[in-house]
Amino acid sequence: MTKLSRRLALGLLASAAVSPALAQIPRLSNEPEDYLKTPAKPASIKGPFSLVAIGDLLNSRPTADIQDAPFQKALEIVRGGDVAIGNREGVILDLPTFKGQPYGHGQMYGEASLAGDMKAMGVDMVSMANNHSTDWGWEGVIEAGRLLDGVGIVHSGSGLTLAEARKAGILATPKGKIALVSTATTFKDNAGANDAWDEGVPARPGISTLRLRKVKLVTPEQMATVRALATERASPLSPAPKPDARDVSFGGEIYRLAPTSGSGSRIAYEMELHDHAALLKAVREAKDAADLVVFTIHAHESPTGLDDDTPAPPDFLLKLFHQCVDAGADVILGGGPHALRGIEIYKGKPVLYGMGLFMLKAQIKAMQETVLRMWPDLDGHPPKPQEGGSSSGGGTPPRWLEGVIAVVDYDAKGREKQVRLYPIDLTGGGDRALRGLPRIAQGETATRILTDLQRDSAAFGTKIVIQDGQGMIRIR
Incomplete structure (x- = not known):
């Protein structure tokens, strides 16, 4: 360090020591264990109660009124619970009147009318923290929140400040308050919300992020x-x-x-301590304010580095999910990879490591710089998509087109009783107009989806009984 840089560093330290603004900054513990020292209060929901969990909502236009019997059967299950929760992939907005700008390569687009459409499908609460949350900048984040508020859908994971983004969204029901805490480890640059910090530096809207340190394991x-x-x-x-x-x-x-004996993972992940601790704090505070707490995360990371085709979750999710339960979460919903992962019952709480997709009818828009880079020989005009494929030359991975609707049932005393699993098929049965819609799977398709989930869940000691095209996990 040069004499000049040393003097500058000392000057900054001195100014920080006397700055009234910095002196008032609340300091969080960076020790996650600090929020696990005392047991969380038990769930206090009034039973019988059913919580419906669905995967990623990737659709750009309304679908609730489509008259297809298997699709409407899926919506009946969503509407049949006391509360239904999903992940709203990307924001929703009225593009012709939108005053913000797009960012990054590829913008997930959802019409403003999707707020009311989700409500019509029976969705009550959504996570807004994912890798497409800031495709339209902080203005898009704010507009999506406004539209959801307008139809009464409770959301979490985004906000005008970091404190707001981390805070639980709470839905009051006749049987108790449901809290939803949401975050993402996969996100675009500058997606994270920030609180006002140093003197004169304002807060920044965005999402709740959990930053990771990626480590490659080698021989x-x-x-x-x-x-x-x-x-x-x-x-x-x-x-x-x-x-x-x-x-x-x-x-x-x-x-x-790499350790000499292990699971075969090629990548390890270490959670940023302040983010990690703050999330456990948010879960504990949510439990203090509500009767039932759900934690969701959007995480594309995997043990192999390959996205969307890795049934085994990455190491940090195992640790984080268990700690979230210890902090007070009653249901854990993992997401990100658009494919199912196994289910664990940890201390009586359902932990769904990967919910997969609920809907895949999305339109992705792109800026000039993106399309010119991708298709320079076509003057930025993408080729027409092939049957069953995409304009980028790839196809939709088969595992993206299957999923489940999970229903967690609580008994008359408000205790976890069972998890019902309804397999869904997004292939459309050969009808392109229906492709991407969740339809209740039948026959061999239903059996394959549930058998694969049964196998992946067995790794966690979870037993799924398959009968009449449905899966069942008994908790008590």
């Missing part, structure tokens, strides 16, 4: 290669690693010597 032979490269290209700013270093930073990546 001893691979680590030797990484150490050699890092040593060869060392500089005063990037010193050479020690000969026995187990963690090496090189080329913007972090490499770690």
